[in-house]
Amino acid sequence: MPPSLEDMTDPHLPGGYTGDELTTLITHACRELGLDGTSPRMLRGHTNAVVRLGDTVLKIARKGTAPQTVERTVALVRWLQDHNFPTVPLHPRTPQPARLTGEALATVWTYYPQPAEPVTAADLAAPLATLHRLPAPRIPVRQLDNLTAIRRSLTAINTLDPETLHFLTTRADRLEHALSKVEYALEPGIVQGDPQHRNALHDPAGGRTVLCDWDTIAHGQPEWDLVTVEIHCRRFGHGHRHWTDFATAYGLDITAWPGYPVLRDIRELRMITTNARKAAHTPGSLCEVQRRIKGMRENEDGLLWNIL
Structure with missing residues (x-):
């Protein structure tokens, strides 16, 4: 794992997880879901833990999130996709939501590389x-x-x-x-x-x-x-x-x-x-x-x- 994930300390708990816990969850996700764990990169961590894994984004729900909350989000995003709404798509080849080790739940999304010009x-x-x-x-x-x-x-x-x-x-x-x-x-x-x-x-x-x-x-x-x-x-x-x-x-x-x-x-x-x-x-x-x-x-x- 790169330093950005290994060196997570307790005052900065992405999704409420320690660095060791995140490493375990990401390793499990890569092994069980077939994701690319070569160079994981933390994208966000204030609420959920959002990590880029190759051409996908793994979003680990905050510790303690109720399963029905994540399930509802998945169902609504699929509904949006069925209506051809402009949303980042759920990764098509991954069961959603994915249950990781323990009670942790995650969703997997398609990664979109971004140009230099930010969204306005x-x-x-x-x-x-x-x-x-x-x-x-x-x-x-x-x-x-x-x-x-x-x-x-x-x-x-x-x-x-x-x-x-x-x-x-x-x-x-x-x-x-x-x-x-x-x-x-x-x-x-x-x-x-x-x-x-x-x-x-x-x-x-x-x-x-x-x-x-x-x-x-x-x-x-x-x-x-x-x-x-x-x-x-x-x-x-x-x-x-x-x-x-x-x-x-x-x-x-x-x-x-x-x-x-x-x-x-x-x-x-x-x-x-x-x-x-x-x-x-x-x-x-x-x-x-x-x-x-x-x-x-x-x-x-x-x-x-x-x-x-």
């Missing part, structure tokens, strides 16, 4: 618009509920002081009341849940942008997807032009919609509380979480965030 926000517009127009699948789909996710994180956070937790809880209460008065502009449908530059890839053969990372797929209001794109453009340094190009391509500028401030504040609160909950396993992220909370207290809507 405008590239997300066409696949998102298509997604939002798809008919409801017969497969059960969870309902998107950002406030419930926020409250779940608040009860699990052990890295923040009581006063800060009270501030975040009070903010959630206020935003829940404000949300009850929002009148949506779009029809509900299938949403990606976390559309952003890092959850999309260039399809080198098809010459199009495809979406990936479907753990957050849900049924809900498309406005949540649009607000999420806007937040990523504003908070992570992509610039205002990225957002205006997306809004033009999609056909709606969500920032001009009256409900935008409420959805924006809820979505940003979820991003903060989710990372605060994970900070116990990724200690280096706590400083950034606290910086974001300070900016929230001071209403710094233009504060740039560091990617966690």
Whole structure:
């Protein structure tokens, strides 16, 4: 195994696994699924452990993930593929999901080499618009509920002081009341849940942008997807032009919609509380979480965030 996998230390647990555990899981996957273990390379590790293995990508679900969660994601991605939706495809010759050693579950995807030019926000517009127009699948789909996710994180956070937790809880209460008065502009449908530059890839053969990372797929209001794109453009340094190009391509500028401030504040609160909950396993992220909370207290809507 290369150093990037062997030298994993406990403060940086990709998917909640130690370096030794990951080595065992990857070795098992290569042996049982016929994957190329010559030069494994970690692609992501903040939530799940995502590893490139030759022409495939092995996505090991976070430790403790319920099997039905992974099974639902696989079923929905297959449904998307049946509708010719632009998604990174599941690897066709691998049983999905794959059970590795112990309780670990994984999915295997086709690897897409990427050009030097990164995906832009405008590239997300066409696949998102298509997604939002798809008919409801017969497969059960969870309902998107950002406030419930926020409250779940608040009860699990052990890295923040009581006063800060009270501030975040009070903010959630206020935003829940404000949300009850929002009148949506779009029809509900299938949403990606976390559309952003890092959850999309260039399809080198098809010459199009495809979406990936479907753990957050849900049924809900498309406005949540649009607000999420806007937040990523504003908070992570992509610039205002990225957002205006997306809004033009999609056909709606969500920032001009009256409900935008409420959805924006809820979505940003979820991003903060989710990372605060994970900070116990990724200690280096706590400083950034606290910086974001300070900016929230001071209403710094233009504060740039560091990617966690």
